[in-house]
Amino acid sequence: MRIDLLLLDVDGVLVQYQRMQRVLHLAQALDVPAASVQAALYESGLETAHDSGALDATAYLARLGQQLGRTVDARTWIAARQAASHPQDAVLQRLEHLQVPLAVLTNNGALMVQALPSLLPALFPTLNDRVFCSADFGLRKPQPAVFQRVLEVLQVAPARTLFVDDLFANVRGARAAGLHAETVRDGRGLGKVLKHYAVR
Known part of the structure; x- marks a missing residue:
């Protein structure tokens, strides 16, 4: 795939x-x-x-x-x-050299879009205009529709998208929307998922 x-x-x-x-x-x-x-x-x-x-x-x-x-x-x-937000360095290191495009979907309000560049400077400007919050759509994970709306904006097919979240309920919602989705909580877990899907 x-x-x-x-x-x-x-x-x-x-x-x-x-x-x-x-x-x-x-x-x-x-x-x-x-x-x-x-x-x-x-x-x-x-x-x-x-x-x-x-x-x-x-x-x-x-x-x-x-x-x-x-x-x-x-x-x-x-x-x-x-x-209150402590970057997971092992996760960020895994993401640093990936060639696949990245985007973010978080159950937060509009202020989180302003906050993320200072929370995660290593991911910017790569993530500019690719941070999506529940407030953008009036929908929250795990509702399948929120995943569909994000992918409509980015013009990426669900079957070509891999979503990772620490909560299985959100993973299940993404799968219902047609995405590949896995539970990830740390750098080791992310590494296994990236290897499984051959994401480089």
């Missing part, structure tokens, strides 16, 4: 994400209790609304600021996301 695109998840594949580190970083940067940040982001439904595309970046940051009684700008948000 020929693979024309390697589609990658972010959290759990390209980076190890620790949500509480993000909460604590924001709390310290804004001088508010961590419990207030936790409640504003997750218990209020704000993060879900941003991830689904119901709130764009400007509205999301404004609402977050209102709930915390602070001004929250994109730079502060990105810095907190960076503090």
Whole structure:
């Protein structure tokens, strides 16, 4: 088989994400209790609304600021996301010399597109204009339609696409959309998958 695109998840594949580190970083940067940040982001439904595309970046940051009684700008948000996102160097090293085109699909809001170049500088500018978030389509993995929409934009056939994610539910959704898909959580696992599909 020929693979024309390697589609990658972010959290759990390209980076190890620790949500509480993000909460604590924001709390310290804004001088508010961590419990207030936790409640504003997750218990209020704000993060879900941003991830689904119901709130764009400007509205999301404004609402977050209102709930915390602070001004929250994109730079502060990105810095907190960076503090909580630890690049998986072994995975990135496997990707560094691949000839197959790369793209990203992540269940996140629009701010993640702005954040990724600072989170994963080794993959840019290669990934410029090839980062897709659930908010772009109002769809989330594992819905098969979100994979179909990404591939329509990139003009790549599902049967020529390999998707990797740390969650099997998302792998199953990709397979339902006609993609090749495998579970990957580290560099060794990625290496095995690339070898199996003869991706170079």
